[in-house]
Amino acid sequence: MFKLKQVHTNIGALQIIQDVSIEIEKGEFVALLGSNGAGKTTLFRTIAGVLKPKSGSVEFNGVPIHRLPVHKIVELGLVLCPQGRQLFPQLSVQKNLLLGAFPLRGDKKRIQKNLDRVFALFPILKERVNQQAGTFSGGEQQMLAIGRALMGEPKMLLLDEPSVGLAPLIVKHIGDIIANINHEMDTTVFLSEQNANMALNITQRGYVLESGRCVLSGQCSDLKKDEKVRKAYIGA
């Protein structure tokens, strides 16, 4: 369903992503592990079309997407929930969510259905529909960002470090919800995390990124046993 072939991405003159290849099947739940500055965000922004790869290709459902503008990629059903959340701080929760459904504009029934679904996942958003997004706490903003990304019914969801800066209890809660999105809603999920503990417990497979290169990949059960992963990301 999703294929990344030998992707290189530069930021300015710096080569950040080097020769990364990834394949993900429909319905899978895959982790992208890496420490600070490993290149997770750069890789995700390349997939979403915000950055263009210098070489290599990205394919989604058989369509090459690495030359498409960002909004076209979203229309194909590949949606990034970005690091830093990128909400619209002065707009209400309601309007943030409705903008998430922009690709479905005009289809009132589907939008209402998705809104109900998001409210069921995150009841706090329903209680605060009229509150400005910018006044939310970090955890609430993360929930809104995930909810917004779900509003357009993505076929595949990229989640960039949803746990960053959140308390352990909230991290667990958000992890459960992401797992739920993957199996209940049949959405393929690619999750980037520094928090390998959380990620390896909920995903099936993982890739490990180091200095922009993919150094390791495999089933989570194997990654958990890997000496290097244990040292670098689990702290055991």
Place this chain on the structure above:
Amino acid sequence: MELLLQQIFNGIMFGSTYAIVALGLTLVMGILSIPNFAHGHLYMLGGYITFFFISATGLGFWLSMLLSVITLGLIGVLMERMVYRPLTDQPHINAFIAAIGALLFLEALALVVWGPQGLRIPNPYPQNIQFLGITMGLQRLLVIGGAAVLILCLHLFMKKTLMGTTIEAVAQNREGAMLNGINVNRVSAITFGISSATAAIAASFLSPIFMLSPSMGAILGMKAFIIVILGGMGSIPGAILGGYILGLIEALGGGYVSAAYKDVFAFGALIVILSFKPTGIFGKKEA
């Protein structure tokens, strides 16, 4: 007392024009985060194009204004595409220079086509109304009423339509908007079109009262910048309120002190307000 009322009336009329021009400027500033220095010149061009339709086609005031508004809207869309979009990822100074180039071009164009001498659109409503002892020209009332209706329409558009919401979204977080599937280039072009079209409306209302000249865009554009800075960059209520305040300051200062110092009051107000509130009246604190 009558002098005071008369000056307030005039102040509100000028303020109406300022508010609309500043509103258009602030909309584009919010979206592209670059100042469109040519905005006053688009206003000037709008006035001339209305003049052109009235004098060349014999269509009435309202139809000519409608055609002029459409033309300016298209010019705005073109300008975004040809002047600003190619510079999106370049340093801001490049867009500044492009804006100044666009402004010089528009002024030279008006000079070549219509000449340096002032032109006047025939006043469609030359009647006067007496009220509370002051004289109110019907066309001047139209400037005030038209601006109020336009501001109301723009407000409803921004708050109640999806298109308006996407404009706000792009202004608040451009990348976030893209990632939601919004074509931000299209939103920029539409915003530019709306901004230019509203400038043409303001120019068409005022041109039967004051002469058109190729240089009028520069002064108005400068004042619109004062208002946008006074009101707080990118703030819509700030631009509206700032517009009326500037109109009143000028009219009262001009009426009671000296008309020759009208512009001194405008710039003086800018300096005073900014020294007390550096982010403008409605400005947010720097993050």
